[in-house]
Amino acid sequence: MSNTFDAISMLSAVAVLTGLGLGFGALLGVVSERFKREDNPLVEQIDALLPQTQCGQCGYPGCRPYAEAINQGDALNKCPPGGESTIHALADLLGREPEPLDGEAQSVAKVAFIREEECIGCTKCIQACPVDAIIGAAKLMHTVIEDECTGCDLCLDPCPVDCIDMLPRTAPLTQWQPVTAHSSNMIASDRQPAPGVS
């Protein structure tokens, strides 16, 4: 009597657990199909950290392809416009070790400038610009929309007459950053008395 009862209770436990397993498995399967996401959220996050210069210095055609490559395991240090801060932000996000930048960091923000009297109107730079920041038409002068230019350098190479310069970007006064040097945190007894102050 007790043996049959044990067998029944054991079987019922197995049946319940199997049923639960199948039920939840089916639910998860339905949900994963029903709420499927085309884009990879991690790629979106990586893309948000990149500077969106679209310069291609990483070897990929734009920031988003590089973000996808990083997600596939490519190195973090291929973005010169982003510099060290971008590498550290990416390393933080992905839990990887930051590596030193591959290439030269850009010291100041640049903007392309077309020397207009030399421009022959070949439209090659317009085709090269990744963000449509150059306006002009065939055989007519071209010019750069300063606010839209990301300073990616991609228009320099195609120009047959070398009439494009990269100039430092002017920042408005409201974006001025104070230059402050913090004194190092010395221990008070190590300090030399400041001249003129008793």
Next chain:
Amino acid sequence: MSNAFDFPGGIHPPERKQRSNQAALINAPLPGRVTLPLQQHSGQPATPCVAPGDTVKVGSVIAKREGMISSNLHASISGTVSEINATQIIIDSDGQDEWLRLPSLDWQRVEPNALLERLNESGIVGLGGAGFPTHIKARVVEQHDIHTLLINAAECEPYITADDITLRHYANDVLEGAQISAKLCGAQHIVIGIEDNKPEAIEALRQAIQNSHPITVELKVISTRYPSGGEHQLIKKLLDLTVPSGGLPADVGVLCHNPGTLLAILHAVRDGQPLVSRVVTLTGEAISQPGNRWVRLGTSVKALLEQAGLNQPMLNQVIQGGPMMGAPLLTLDTPVTKLTNCLIAATIVELPPAPEESPCIRCGECESVCPVSLLPQQLHWYARANDDAKMAHYHLFDCIECGACSYVCPSHIPLVDDYREAKSRIRLQRIETVKAEHAKHRFEFRQARLAREEAEKQARKEARKSQQRQTPTSAAASSEKVDLRGLRIAHAAAKASVKKAEKTLARVAQEDPKQPLDDLEMQLATAQENLRATEVQLTQAREQQPSKESP
């Protein structure tokens, strides 16, 4: 009425107001030359509308407002414009002091819009320190219901007595300015908050309140404690309302004005006189005739202090603003602007340089005096470590930069300097992020456009091909069949993303019609380009589909 409510923290620095509040308010001598910076207010700088050599009168508009938040600028002396450069306009006086006034308005009769337009024309900005254009502030009613107009006469910073003296001399006029402002914002109450260290001003206000109409004015005297003049602190203390983190007083139905601003409003409306002069406190041990002066904007600080008896050898530094929140001037060759409320010519004994900073000992003094209940020492660590996420978490942007923490710090750490630096760095980063986002959308739009052009080209090519030979090969057709399903999915996805972009655009546009929608419009355009590309591909594939089945 006693005040049961209070804000946390606060300090009691030496007041030193005696030095400047004894003398009567006088006019400073007319300057021979004024230098008027184009940006004397928050927002966009004004654009010059005169040329060098033009003759101007006092009150002629010399620079017009530019963009949404900006303010007009007027000549403060009559004479000739001698120089205009990227940041300022210089006028040489002809000594005549001829005025150009606008017609007087009867504020009780005219439409609110006419009053707003007058404030706009007259270049009135908040004279308390931030310089926010008053006509924009008055339009806050479009989004918020304002029940109380608060006159902020606390003037809690040491040394400064400009509001005190203004109220002693012009209490009636200030209250009339308050009535105008209350009419504009629809407030039903007017409350004046004033610290108890200004007995003469309080007495003058008591007299003036009797005949102020139509709205009765309530005078609330509060005990002296720095920084009770902070907007949020005063609102908490007088009305027991807490302005939310990152919010404005308007979020709790209050509008704050400085007495000087209200006086300027009355002058603009009643006398048609634009903002060309203001009351400036001249004080400090290094001048022999301290006191308050009516100063024309653009007057050189050096000339002004010399007229007040500047003792050059004793002078250590000149501070613009108060000793707590003001900034030392690097050069005296700088003009008085709409925001200069006080000039302190200090000797080295009076305001000695801060001793060199020592390491933080975590004593917690800064926390107990912070009027916003922040954790200044935590912010200090994170600011030095450039940890922006943590600083945002500890509400760095709620810091009002009052300097109470730096004042009590036993290690003499310039805490507020750290916070200011961190704030400006984070602001810059935000601008960069917005720019990057914008560039990304433009890039995506370009990619979508190129894809659409490529698809259309392909379609034309296929059409030509199929005209030339009527039957495509069966191998090509079978691959088309596989593509058709993928194309249908892509087409549906593109359609959905267009709808989503349209919805987002409509929602955002409805929520806040004023904010720029360029980026959202571009996202919509990108989605439409994608849709068109898939449509072209799909129709092309469909055309080939029956041609496969027919033979």
